Amino acid sequence: MTATIHKIGGNRAPSLEPMFKLVAPGMNKVNAVILDRMQSEIPLIPELAGHLIAGGGKRMRPMLTLACAQLLDYPGDRHHKLAAAVEFIHTATLLHDDVVDGSDMRRGKTAANLIFGNPAAVLVGDFLFSRSFELMVEDGSLKVLKILSNASAVIAEGEVNQLTAQRQISTTEEKYLEIIGSKTAALFAAACRIAAVVAESGDAQEMSLDAYGRNLGIAFQLVDDAIDYVSDGATMGKDSGDDFRDGKVTLPVILAHIRGNADEQKFWRDAMLGNRISDADxxxxxxxxxxxxAIDDTLDRARHYGQRAIDAIAHFPNGEAKSALTEAVEFAIARAY
Structure with a gap:
């Protein structure tokens, strides 16, 4: 995988374009469901939800549901509503996260909570969670309901776990991986796994797609945490250095702290406690x-998990879907270069 991070096919950087093309017809149906179900007689709800939902974003998680369904040659349409449910879960968590983090930007725009207020952002997030569960119930599969509801609970646990680890420079790499496995990877895994459930592909296929999504999610978050220190706000769609100023002890910080001398370790302790957060700091x-x-080694770990994701779908037949899913992993990691 390392050899293909920068170029695929010899002269092309990895891209989500193959996945966009693969799932475009299905995503039109997913977007129609999203637009319909975010409506309410209370005008503030669609206005605030639309600020985030219509404000960009790759819709990667619902696209994964559709791509995995194509990988399995699923001919039905149940996955369209379920992919919308996945996106509602993700959007709800973003609204709540921005309130918790006090973020100024999301997807390159002013965060919804700064425009509409924290109470409205939290309550509209709750509304979107409720809509997601309506869509799950309409599907009628208890197994799908169990997978997505469990993912929602795990995400919340991961966010609380991260909150308790905030400003704790003693956070270990193991604890960090546990946090991102919950707050990010759980929904990636569920988004992929439900495709195998609706396609009735069996437990082995389910777990292969779960492993693909989970490892992709971990790789995705590792790259996000690395580029928070090396990219700019325009590229990231949020403020650069947010993690540093918020005292989030991510893997780059963990590695630099462990490897630093006494003065450097004191700097990291002070910084994570919020005492060293200037531009110079x-x-x-x-x-x-x-x-x-620390950045290079974080990205090395991202490549490791990316390779695990690719390996998880190695036994599926070659074709457009498998190729698009593979390149999605390579794209997730190439964002850092």
Missing amino acids: LKHARTLLQAHN
Whole structure:
């Protein structure tokens, strides 16, 4: 995989374009469901939800549901509503996260909570969670309901786990991986797995797609946490350095702290406690991360999990869907380059 991170097919950077093309007809149906179900007689609800839902974003999670269904040659249409449910869960968590984090930007726009207020953002997030569960119930599968409801609970647990680890420089790599496995990877895994349930493909296929999504989700978050220190707000769609200023102890910080001398470790302790958060401090943090290869090693781990994702679908027949799913992994990692 390492050899294909920068170029695929010899001269092309990895892209989500193959997946966009693969799932375009299905995503039109998913988007129609999303537009319909975000409506309410209370005008503020569609206005606030639309600010985020219509405000960009790759819709990667629902696209994964559709792509996995195509990988299994599923001929039905149940997955369209379920993919919309997945996107509602994701959007609800974003609304809640921005309130918790005090974020200024989301998807390159002003965060909804800054425009509409924290109470409205939380309540509309609750509304979208409720809509997602309506869609699950309409599907009629208790197994699908169990998978997606469990993922919702695990995501919430992951967010609380992250909150308790915030500003704790003693956070271990194991604890960090546990957090991102819950708050990010759980929904990736569920989005992929439900395709095998509706296609009635059996437990083995379910778990293969679960493993694909889970490992992709971990790789995706590792890259996000790395580029928070090396990218800019326009590229990321949120403020650069947010994690640093919020005292989020992500893997780059964990690695730099462990490898640093006494003075450097004190800097990280002070920074994570919120006492060293100026632009100059952020610049110093980036220097330390570079000196201790913390960003490179975080991306190495992302490549490792990316390879695990690709390996999880190796036994599926070759074709457009498998190729698009493979390139989605490569794209997720190439975002850092």
